[in-house]
Amino acid sequence: MVKARGFLIWIFYITLVMTWGSSFILMKLGLKFYSPWQVATIRLVSALIMLIGFAIPDFRKIPLNRIGYVVLSGLMVMSIPAYLFCYAETGISSAIAGILNALTPFFTLVFGALFFRQPILRMQVGGLIIGFIGILLLTLINAKGELVFNHFAFFVIAAAICYGLNIQIVKTYLSDVNPFHLTTVSVSIAGIFSLVYVLLSGGFQILPVTDRNRVPLIASITLGLLGTAMAQLLFNVVIKRSSAIFASSIIYALPIVAVFWGVLDNEPIMAWHYLGMICIITGIIVMRRKATK
Numbered sequence: 001m002v003k004a005r006g007f008l009i010w011i012f013y014i015t016l017v018m019t020w021g022s023s024f025i026l027m028k029l030g031l032k033f034y035s036p037w038q039v040a041t042i043r044l045v046s047a048l049i050m051l052i053g054f055a056i057p058d059f060r061k062i063p064l065n066r067i068g069y070v071v072l073s074g075l076m077v078m079s080i081p082a083y084l085f086c087y088a089e090t091g092i093s094s095a096i097a098g099i100l101n102a103l104t105p106f107f108t109l110v111f112g113a114l115f116f117r118q119p120i121l122r123m124q125v126g127g128l129i130i131g132f133i134g135i136l137l138l139t140l141i142n143a144k145g146e147l148v149f150n151h152f153a154f155f156v157i158a159a160a161i162c163y164g165l166n167i168q169i170v171k172t173y174l175s176d177v178n179p180f181h182l183t184t185v186s187v188s189i190a191g192i193f194s195l196v197y198v199l200l201s202g203g204f205q206i207l208p209v210t211d212r213n214r215v216p217l218i219a220s221i222t223l224g225l226l227g228t229a230m231a232q233l234l235f236n237v238v239i240k241r242s243s244a245i246f247a248s249s250i251i252y253a254l255p256i257v258a259v260f261w262g263v264l265d266n267e268p269i270m271a272w273h274y275l276g277m278i279c280i281i282t283g284i285i286v287m288r289r290k291a292t293k
Contacts, residue, residue, distance in 0.1 A: 012234045016250050019234075021257025023227040024094035024101075025265060027086055029219035033212055036086035038204055039220045041194045044082055046224025048191020055188035058181040069173045070185055076166035078190030078228065081159035088159075091152025093267040096138055098258020099277045100156040102251050105284045106131050107164025116168050127287030134279030137272045179236040187232060252281055 030039035062070055089097055106128055112118035139153040174182060198204070209217060235250075255277050262269055 009238060012238050013250065016231055016234050016238065017253040017257060019226050019231045020250070021098060021254045022261060023223055024085075024089070024098040024258045025261035026219045026223040026227060027089050027097075028094040028265070030216045030223065031086065031089060033216035034204075034220065036090060037083060039216075039223075040082040040086045041198055041204075042206070042217070042220035043224040043228060044078060044191045044194040045198070046191075046221045047078075047187050047228035048195065050225050050229040051184045051187050052191075054180075054184040058178075058184045061181050062177060062185055066174060066177055069169060070177070070182060071189055073166055073169055073174065073182070074186035074189035075193070076162045076169065078187055079193050080162050082190070082194075082228075084155045084159040084162075088152045088155035092150060092156070093262055093269070094265070095255075095259045095262025095267050095269050096153065096273065097156050098262075099255040099273070099280065100135070100138060100153060101160060101258075102255050102277075102280050102284065103131065103135065103157060103160040104163040104167075104251060105287060107161045108167045109164075109287060111165050111168045116172055124287045127283040127285075129283075130286060131280050131283030134276040134283065137276030137279065180233070183232045183236050187229060252284065255281065 027039060030042070034042070085097060109118075109120065109124060109128070113120040135157070139150050139157075170182070206213075206217060238250075259269060259274075259277065
């Protein structure tokens with residue numbers, strides 16, 4: 001029985017890596033027809049439709065004094081990053097977006113030290129420096145090897161900042177809330193915000209489905225159903241049945257999957273991009289190795 005459970009956790013782990021790692025290419029496909037805010041909105045509303053049946057009863061199980069933090073968590077982990085990522089991919093490749101997303105542990109550490117009184121060690125500072133070198137390689141050198149400032153990359157970095165802040169919020173203020181309830185409610189709240197925005201802005205046309213929008217629409221919906229709703233639920237299962245360290249290690253593999261899809265899609269990925277990815281992942285490993293001793 002124990003071996004069966006361990007095997008199941010690895011199945012969930014691999015599924016999460018493949019799903020989240022493929023999210024960046026799905027966004028790129030969606031952007032072939034829809035605008036960034038339309039792709040993000042389709043994603044969040046699709047996730048809402050999938051989880052609203054769970055969220056309604058789960059909402060009653062959230063303590064009243066935690067509702068504000070749950071709403072904030074929904075904004076930090078779902079709403080804001082969804083729009084930031086889509087806008088960023090209008091100016092950078094899906095592979096680079098996937099690599100930069102791995103910066104989340106850096107900002108988790110920084111926010112913990114600045115606002116949550118968590119100590120930061122010398123080795124962790126070294127990890128931050130190594131990761132920062134990776135950021136420079138990915139944001140200041142273009143596909144031609146020219147030294148340029150690509151501001152689109154900083155929208156991904158902003159999304160990683162949101163993720164890092166959300167981890168500290170959940171750890172500090174929502175640790176006593178059932179993770180399944182937290183997921184269904186926070187995802188649904190993000191979807192409701194997007195739905196309200198659509199209604200107030202006059203909406204946009206999805207139907208009829210034609211040859212031009214079929215693949216982008218399927219990619220955007222898949223992004224919501226699998227990359228948001230299902231993935232968040234699986235992630236909570238992995239956390240609950242294994243360890244937080246094991247679960248957080250998923251982020252190490254995401255850039256590999258994102259780069260794989262980028263190569264298949266003929267995206268320009270140069271040697272310094274791979275070097276930047278290695279720097280970021282090395283920095284994360286250095287930080288976490290010292291932090292978990």
